[in-house]
Amino acid sequence: MLESWRWFGPADVVSLTDIAQAGATGIVSALHHVPTGIAWSDAEIAARKRMIETHPDGRPTGLHWAVVESVPVSEDIKTQTGDWHAHLEAYRQTLAALGRAGIGIVCYNFMPVLDWTRTDLAHATPTGATAMVFDAIDFAAFDLHLLARANAAEDYPEAIREAAARRFGGMSEDAKRVLADNVLAGLPGAAEHWDVEGVRAHLARYAAIGPERLRANFFAFLEAVVPAAEEAGVRLCCHPDDPPFPLLGLPRIVSTLDDYRAMLAAVDSPANGVTFCTGSLGARADNDVPAMARALAPHIVFAHLRNVARAPDGSFAEVNHLEGDVDMVAVIAALLDEEARRRRAGDPHPVIPMRPDHGHVMLDDFRRPSQPGYPAIGRLRGLAELRGVATALAHGGTR
Numbered sequence: 001m002l003e004s005w006r007w008f009g010p011a012d013v014v015s016l017t018d019i020a021q022a023g024a025t026g027i028v029s030a031l032h033h034v035p036t037g038i039a040w041s042d043a044e045i046a047a048r049k050r051m052i053e054t055h056p057d058g059r060p061t062g063l064h065w066a067v068v069e070s071v072p073v074s075e076d077i078k079t080q081t082g083d084w085h086a087h088l089e090a091y092r093q094t095l096a097a098l099g100r101a102g103i104g105i106v107c108y109n110f111m112p113v114l115d116w117t118r119t120d121l122a123h124a125t126p127t128g129a130t131a132m133v134f135d136a137i138d139f140a141a142f143d144l145h146l147l148a149r150a151n152a153a154e155d156y157p158e159a160i161r162e163a164a165a166r167r168f169g170g171m172s173e174d175a176k177r178v179l180a181d182n183v184l185a186g187l188p189g190a191a192e193h194w195d196v197e198g199v200r201a202h203l204a205r206y207a208a209i210g211p212e213r214l215r216a217n218f219f220a221f222l223e224a225v226v227p228a229a230e231e232a233g234v235r236l237c238c239h240p241d242d243p244p245f246p247l248l249g250l251p252r253i254v255s256t257l258d259d260y261r262a263m264l265a266a267v268d269s270p271a272n273g274v275t276f277c278t279g280s281l282g283a284r285a286d287n288d289v290p291a292m293a294r295a296l297a298p299h300i301v302f303a304h305l306r307n308v309a310r311a312p313d314g315s316f317a318e319v320n321h322l323e324g325d326v327d328m329v330a331v332i333a334a335l336l337d338e339e340a341r342r343r344r345a346g347d348p349h350p351v352i353p354m355r356p357d358h359g360h361v362m363l364d365d366f367r368r369p370s371q372p373g374y375p376a377i378g379r380l381r382g383l384a385e386l387r388g389v390a391t392a393l394a395h396g397g398t399r
Contacts, residue, residue: 001303001335001354001390002026003383004066006374009033009048013368014376016052016061022380023387026066026353027052028107036072037083039093045101066353067302068098069107070239073221078112079205080217088221092228099232105353106229107275107302109239110218112209112250113202114184116242116280121182121372122361123317129360132373134243134283136314140164142183143248146176147196149203155249160313185372203248211251218253219266229271235349237273237301238263242280244287245314255284257292264299274299276335279306279357282326283316290330297338301349304357305331305386318358318373321382322389332389356382 004026005019019027031040031048052065071094076082098106109115119138122130141164143152153161171179184194194202209217222236229236244255253259260274274296281287293300307324308316322328335352342350359378361370370376 001332001339002066002351003387004028004353004355005379005383006069006355007052008371008374010051013370014374014379016063018376020062022376022383024355024383025063026355027063028067028069028353028355029065030068030070037074037076037087037090039090040071040097042097042100045097045103049101049103065103067105067107067355068103069302071095071098071106071108073108073110075113075202075205077221078110078214078217079209080220081205088224091225095225095228095232095234095236099229099234104233104349105235105237105301107237107239109241110214110221110254111241111252112206112214113199113248117183117247118185118372119179119182121185125360127362129362129378131318131360132358133317134315136160136311137163137167138179139183139247141168141171142179144168146180147199147248149200149248152249155246199248203250206250209251211253214251215253215262218263222263222267222272226267226269226272230269235271235273235301237275239275239304240277240280242277243283243314243316244280245284255281256287257295260292260296260299272299273301275302275304276300276331277304277306277357278326278328278331279304279308279318282308282324283310285310285325289326290334293331293334297334297341300335300338300352303335303352303354305354306357306359306382318360320360321356321385328386329389329393332386333393336390336393354386356386358382 003024005024006028031044034040049065052063053061055061074087076084077087118132119135120133123133125131140156140160143149144164145168180196238254241252241255246252276293278289282289307319307321307326307328309319309324310316339350339352356379358373359375359382361375361378363377365375365377
């Protein structure tokens with residue numbers, strides 16, 4: 001696997017030099033300053049590519065822009081309202097520009113309104129490190145009492161509603177504000193950030209959109225952009241829902257193996273692929289993540305490797321990469337086997353870029369706050385652990 005690292009651009013407190021010292025060579029980046037729905041220009045892409053590949057004095061960094069994460073899909077496209085036709089054309093133009101620049105992988109998602117959702121971005125672990133957590137009671141407190149979404153009570157069992165009411169009643173105003181900020185943190189690095197009122201407005205756009213309608217809109221998006229990706233020599237790879245179950249009354253359509261099979265069948269093309277995120281998929285107890293890796297292997301373009309520990313009520317915590325409920329060794333074995341199969345078959349893209357997804361804040365990470373989930377040392381630990389597993393398996397290790 002190609003060891004990769006997410007970098008949020010020149011404002012990222014984790015520098016390209018830091019990344020090189022961690023041993024990663026593939027950079028996962030995006031033009032986060034370009035508003036959603038606007039085409040990326042050749043000049044902007046070339047400037048970011050030079051920044052990644054070349055030191056200011058002209059020496060090569062040894063790094064390359066391996067994956068774009070993400071080219072965001074606008075809410076207009078997801079709902080097929082407003083400027084969605086123009087946004088589709090801008091998306092196609094962006095894919096063409098990335099292809100001209102030789103950047104061949106684009107990760108994206110089709111989650112409505114919010115991307116990843118957590119209730120605590122800095123939960124203290126027993127070691128003193130901090131981790132991101134989704135607490136089902138806290139989320140219900142946000143939904144029922146802070147957002148005050150209409151008919152939200154129908155989405156929660158009585159025990160969760162009662163526990164959420166008790167917890168909300170004991171929260172200070174500061175605690176309520178922090179909870180709202182955490183839930184609405186959205187995609188790190190994104191140009192868009194919404195408050196509670198903004199989320200209410202976006203939820204209203206989905207009032208008449210259920211799973212089948214959203215899935216139809218998703219497949220229409222694929223039909224519109226996959227041919228452009230093919231022409232550009234770009235492979236698209238869809239990230240799963242995070243978490244992979246409905247929130248805020250919104251449908252989720254990329255949460256299970258069946259969801260991915262439907263997506264792949266809708267537009268059968270090597271340019272229509274999968275971002276395999278073990279942490280997102282692993283947050284759902286009925287997802288057998290290693291089995292999904294085997295089943296989807298021929299379509300996996302990019303991998304996010306992280307781990308979670310689940311609770312019966314739907315809560316989960318992000319844990320160290322080789323701990324938790326996902327059998328990470330089995331997943332890595334599946335990815336390495338797929339790479340070997342591709343090499344035997346003469347596949348032009350045998351290598352799967354992998355990045356250590358998220359990480360605990362630890363040690364000197366506390367001295368330079370980073371994007372939530374993306375500290376330097378926490379991810380360095382994760383990369384080292386994943387590298388060790390991959391190396392052992394490549395040299396004949398067994399599970």
